Amino acid sequence: MAEFDETFDWVVVGSGAGSVSSALLMKHAGKSVVILEKAPVFGGSTAKSGGVMWIPNNRFMEPGEDSEDKAIAYLDAVVQDSPEFPGTSPEKRRTFVREAPKMLDFVVGQGVDLERCSKFWPDYYDELPGGVKTSRTVSAKPFNKNELPGGWGKKIRKGMLEMPVKLDDGMQFANLNRSWAVRGLFAKTAAKVVMGKALGQQWVSAGAALQGRMLKALLEKDAADVRLDSPVNEIIMDGDKAVGVVTVKNGKPWRIGANIGILLNAGGFGHNPEMRKQFLPKSDIAWTNSIESSTGDMHLEVERIGGKLAQMTQMVGHPTSRSPGFDDMYMKTGMQNVGAKPHAILVDQSGMRYMNEASSYEHICQTMMERDDVVPAIPSWIVMDSQFMIKFPMAEKMGSRIPKKWRETGWLKEGRTLEELAGKIGVPADALKATVDRFNGFVDAGLDADFQRGNDRAYSGYLGDTLAEPGPGRTLGKIEKGPFYAVECIPGDVDTYGGVLIDNDARVLKADGSPFGNLYACGITTASIMGDVYPGAGASIGPSMTFGWIAAKHAAGLGNQDLS
Numbered sequence: 001m002a003e004f005d006e007t008f009d010w011v012v013v014g015s016g017a018g019s020v021s022s023a024l025l026m027k028h029a030g031k032s033v034v035i036l037e038k039a040p041v042f043g044g045s046t047a048k049s050g051g052v053m054w055i056p057n058n059r060f061m062e063p064g065e066d067s068e069d070k071a072i073a074y075l076d077a078v079v080q081d082s083p084e085f086p087g088t089s090p091e092k093r094r095t096f097v098r099e100a101p102k103m104l105d106f107v108v109g110q111g112v113d114l115e116r117c118s119k120f121w122p123d124y125y126d127e128l129p130g131g132v133k134t135s136r137t138v139s140a141k142p143f144n145k146n147e148l149p150g151g152w153g154k155k156i157r158k159g160m161l162e163m164p165v166k167l168d169d170g171m172q173f174a175n176l177n178r179s180w181a182v183r184g185l186f187a188k189t190a191a192k193v194v195m196g197k198a199l200g201q202q203w204v205s206a207g208a209a210l211q212g213r214m215l216k217a218l219l220e221k222d223a224a225d226v227r228l229d230s231p232v233n234e235i236i237m238d239g240d241k242a243v244g245v246v247t248v249k250n251g252k253p254w255r256i257g258a259n260i261g262i263l264l265n266a267g268g269f270g271h272n273p274e275m276r277k278q279f280l281p282k283s284d285i286a287w288t289n290s291i292e293s294s295t296g297d298m299h300l301e302v303e304r305i306g307g308k309l310a311q312m313t314q315m316v317g318h319p320t321s322r323s324p325g326f327d328d329m330y331m332k333t334g335m336q337n338v339g340a341k342p343h344a345i346l347v348d349q350s351g352m353r354y355m356n357e358a359s360s361y362e363h364i365c366q367t368m369m370e371r372d373d374v375v376p377a378i379p380s381w382i383v384m385d386s387q388f389m390i391k392f393p394m395a396e397k398m399g400s401r402i403p404k405k406w407r408e409t410g411w412l413k414e415g416r417t418l419e420e421l422a423g424k425i426g427v428p429a430d431a432l433k434a435t436v437d438r439f440n441g442f443v444d445a446g447l448d449a450d451f452q453r454g455n456d457r458a459y460s461g462y463l464g465d466t467l468a469e470p471g472p473g474r475t476l477g478k479i480e481k482g483p484f485y486a487v488e489c490i491p492g493d494v495d496t497y498g499g500v501l502i503d504n505d506a507r508v509l510k511a512d513g514s515p516f517g518n519l520y521a522c523g524i525t526t527a528s529i530m531g532d533v534y535p536g537a538g539a540s541i542g543p544s545m546t547f548g549w550i551a552a553k554h555a556a557g558l559g560n561q562d563l564s
Ligand SMILES: Cc1cc2nc3c(=O)[nH]c(=O)nc-3n(C[C@H](O)[C@H](O)[C@H](O)COP(=O)(O)OP(=O)(O)OC[C@H]3O[C@@H](n4cnc5c(N)ncnc54)[C@H](O)[C@@H]3O)c2cc1C
Pocket: 013, 014, 015, 016, 017, 018, 019, 036, 037, 038, 039, 042, 043, 044, 045, 046, 047, 048, 049, 050, 051, 052, 053, 054, 160, 230, 231, 232, 233, 265, 266, 267, 268, 289, 290, 291, 293, 294, 295, 296, 297, 298, 316, 331, 494, 495, 496, 522, 523, 524, 525, 537, 538, 539, 540, 541, 542, 544
């Protein structure tokens, strides 16, 4: 038998979304928990993120707006079942749809203040059966980190929106120059920021608010011993059963035993150069938004003990562009909304359009990488005209004035005519001209006959000009007024999406398909239950929290108890 320096009932590796939902449940079941986090800060990629959870049929939706059957129909329509994607199955998706709203009720019941993120953030394939054109998204209310005791406020990982504003409202600031209502909202938020600063408050929104609120519930309930700077380097096995882990304490190996289970929630492999080269060769490590500690440690450890990795070529793509200052950016420049706006299209290096530009970030990058196998498409080019430039935001530009450095660095390509622009980006001029003429014809007809941009789903309109009337005009607009512009678009990511295989109880599977004893996993350490598809905003965090909770329920023997 292994000797341990210390023993807990439930040992959690990593401090992401599912770690906390599992720990709260274990506390409820009277079990002791330790959370071991490799980084010097708490919260994982979840804290850096938008903090949006995709939770179908959730408590914040209107009666009749959603149902288990509708959500199952949607996932069955959008997710492919094939041997290539063993991380998903109809039964696993049903488990998620059934358990996710219960998990949410439980977490809210533990004092975590959540809300509907938005009334209009449609599913990414809302035209399919069961798709929702409103929103299935949930997020945390903004959070003042001073509410955390014992200096923990300074130990939450930096977020993407550090101010007292609801995420959905913050996203509307993109229309600041075009809407008095948004200006009013901005002024109100600015006043709150000034007031908060004067009072010494530390407001955060999005993922940092989610993880701040989750940590607060954990600490108030004394639900877990949370340890930072505590990497797990080894899973200790007794035959096929996981019995403990080796971490580090005071610079020395420290062995912790686990009475009822170990949960692996150690994030993805976005920052592991070798794994990236092997599995995601078309997406450079310099383009990722994933956190530096996402190095696939538990992917490799599970492989070492006889588990199997799957769906490893999947990532949650984030169309980006190397705008000035790119290498030092905490959040890499986002390009998804740019190509989806009127007066803009995306073309490959032969000058051809090859997708519906008003698609999910994951779909755009996946399509770009697939296209690149056929025609050079990395980088692709977002081509736009002066109407776009005057009207819409891009990178740090909010109004119509083009930042000087865009031209100085050569990031922005410019031509008085399309032919001149084509020369600047190395694309055949006649092909680019023909593509634009064809697109302009679709705009006149109000129908994109090639890719159905703007005709097929509410989500296209969400990405387009949200101040315009609903309809194709939100995303379709002619490219006709010079000067013409182009910027590159490359497939970055917000995280990886492949990993270890788990069963419906979140137990990690051996290569032969049977579960290890006492070993569980959730989040992006696992092969996504969505296969190669991103069905809606929050499809990483929602499942992480749900399967972390399912794992704890199983390990604590709580079965089908009503825990809400
Ligand atoms: C800018 C941005 C915005 C995003 N927005 C959203 C969104 O709104 N909704 C959504 O669903 N997804 C979003 N994503 C993706 C999402 O954030 C992540 O995929 C998700 O948070 C992963 O959660 P997790 O629970 O799997 O792990 P994480 O939150 O990444 O946590 C894993 C933790 O494990 C730790 N760890 C790693 N190795 C070890 C080890 N050996 N020992 C101990 N600890 C270890 C890591 O340091 C990390 O803290 C976004 C990502 C980014 C970057």
